[in-house]
Amino acid sequence: MHIKHASLAIVSLLFLFLILFIYKSLNYMYSIPFHDFDEAHRAETAKRMKEYKSYFVPLTGSQFDRVDNLNRSFIPNPDLHLFYHLERPFLVYLFMIASVALFGSFEFVYRLPSFLLGILIILTYFLFSKRIKKNTSIFALSLGGLTIMTSSDLWLSSQYAQLDTGLTAFLFLSLLALIDYAEKKRLPFLILSGLSFALAVLSKGQPAIIFIFPLITLFVLRKISLKDLLLFVVFSGIFLFPWIVLMSLRFGFLQFIQIFSGFAVISTKPYVHHAAPVLWYGRWWFETLKPGWMLFIALFIFDSLSLKIEWKKLTLLSFILGGLFVLSIQTNKIWWYVLPLVP
Numbered sequence: 433m434h435i436k437h438a439s440l441a442i443v444s445l446l447f448l449f450l451i452l453f454i455y456k457s458l459n460y461m462y463s464i465p466f467h468d469f470d471e472a473h474r475a476e477t478a479k480r481m482k483e484y485k486s487y488f489v490p491l492t493g494s495q496f497d498r499v500d501n502l503n504r505s506f507i508p509n510p511d512l513h514l515f516y517h518l519e520r521p522f523l524v525y526l527f528m529i530a531s532v533a534l535f536g537s538f539e540f541v542y543r544l545p546s547f548l549l550g551i552l553i554i555l556t557y558f559l560f561s562k563r564i565k566k567n568t569s570i571f572a573l574s575l576g577g578l579t580i581m582t583s584s585d586l587w588l589s590s591q592y593a594q595l596d597t598g599l600t601a602f603l604f605l606s607l608l609a610l611i612d613y614a615e616k617k618r619l620p621f622l623i624l625s626g627l628s629f630a631l632a633v634l635s636k637g638q639p640a641i642i643f644i645f646p647l648i649t650l651f652v653l654r655k656i657s658l659k660d661l662l663l664f665v666v667f668s669g670i671f672l673f674p675w676i677v678l679m680s681l682r683f684g685f686l687q688f689i690q691i692f693s694g695f696a697v698i699s700t701k702p703y704v705h706h707a708a709p710v711l712w713y714g715r716w717w718f719e720t721l722k723p724g725w726m727l728f729i730a731l732f733i734f735d736s737l738s739l740k741i742e743w744k745k746l747t748l749l750s751f752i753l754g755g756l757f758v759l760s761i762q763t764n765k766i767w768w769y770v771l772p773l774v775p
Contacts (some may be wrong), residue, residue, distance in 0.1 A: 446574045450554070455583045457550070461591050462559075471593045474540040478528035480514060488678060489518040490525055499691060502683070517694035518679065518688050523634035524598045537646040542593040549601040550590025553775050554580055556601070560608035564615070564744060579724040585767055586774050596768040598635030602628045604775045607646055611747055614655035622660060626667025633672060638696040643771065645754030646747045653743050701763075708765035713756060716767060721774065728752075 466472045477492040484491055484504070491514050494508065498515045506512040527545035535541045557703055561573055580586060589597045606628035613621035632640045647664070650656045656664075679688040717725040732749075735741045741749070755773050759765075 440572055442574045446577055449578055449581050453587070454551075457547055457591050458540075459589070461547060462540045465539055466593070468592070474525070474595065475528065475539075475593045477517075477764075478525045478532070478542065479537070481522075481525055482529045482532065484514070486516070487526060487529065488522045488675065489682070490520050490522060491515070492517060497695070511555065516683070518683060518691040519637070520595070521637050523631060524595045524636075527598070528593065535731065539593070543591055546594060546597040547591055549597040552601045553586065553590075553597075553604055556605045556608060557775060560612060565611055575727075577720075579727065580775060583724060583750070583774055584720045585771060588750050589768060589771055594768070595636040596771045599632050599639055600771045600775065601631035602635055603640060603643060603772045606632060607748075607751055608753045610646065610650065610656075611744055613660075614650050614747075617742070622663055623667050626664045627671060629664070630671035631669040633668075634675065637692065639769070639772065641696075642751065642755035642758060645750040649747050649750035650743075653746065655743055655747075664710040696741065703764050706764040706766055708763075710760050713760050713770050717767075717770070720767070724774070 449563070466475065473492070473494060477490050477494075480491045480493070481487060481489070484507075491504075493512070493514050497517060497519055499518070501515040502518065503513040504516070506514050524545060528542050531541045531544045535544070554577065558573070559575060561568055561576065586597075586600070606625045607629060609621045609625035612618070613625060629640065630642055632643070647656075647661065651658070651661060676685075676688070679685075735745065752773050756770065759769050
């Protein structure tokens with residue numbers, strides 16, 4: 433009876449935090465105007481895409497990342513130009529356009545897709561935690577949920593009109609669905625993983641490459657086969673292939689690939705305002721995700737010493753540590769780059 437009462441208290445506390453998370457997020461999104469360049473930039477891009485019916489190609493007058501031959505006249509003044517941006521995919525912008533079509537054009541509406549994607553991250557955690565680790569206690573499950581909801585990075589990204597929450601949500605869903613498939617070999621979860629990975633690519637593009645670490649880990653551990661990897665590519669291609677074909681037909685395959693892949697190379701070049709030492713992300717997480725980061729380090733050491741790192745944990749570690757390594761060796765450090773690793 434006492435155990436049931438304790439479990440009820442924990443679940444009630446978790447539900448209270450979720451309500452507070454939703455209330456504070458919605459209040460912030462509604463009451464505070466755009467105060468960050470990226471937010472205003474993303475919202476303006478979605479606005480121009482809707483205005484010019486460029487639903488699958490970002491379109492903006494921004495001075496950044498322009499390609500001279502990818503321009504079109506600005507209707508109010510033909511002497512000015514807007515530019516198509518092939519370095520970024522379209523999905524989150526499309527979510528913003530749909531949100532504006534439903535609710536009108538103001539700050540809250542442009543931020544709403546990020547908020548819903550943040551809720552998706554929380555739901556994904558609860559839906560898959562018990563499936564992947566059947567003996568997880570209510571306390572442990574709730575502690576993990578509270579850690580996610582109180583992560584300042586994830587909390588802020590869920591209130592921003594930007595692309596990174598989409599990347600985080602879909603990579604997280606893809607990762608857990610892939611682990612679920614590797615254990616139970618149920619095809620719908622491999623399909624879900626492939627489709628969700630494609631949505632991650634269509635959310636922000638190049639950073640989704642860090643998903644290669646869990647794919648390699650599961651293959652090396654013989655939890656998935658070469659056939660499974662090929663099926664993963666096929667299922668991802670259901671969404672990605674039509675986008676690549678559309679971009680290639682409209683702008684030329686070589687130009688599209690050159691701009692899309694070249695942007696990743698440009699992003700790795702040192703930028704004075706973003707330069708930071710190798711251990712910057714570790715220090716950042718200690719300051720902004722203190723409960724989760726300290727729990728992670730403590731449990732990682734405990735599992736290492738007691739030899740309890742089984743294949744599921746190895747897969748999660750490959751994503752966390754592999755992604756952290758790739759991002760840390762780059763000179764540029766920005767907090768939202770590591771968002772996919774937080775959940």
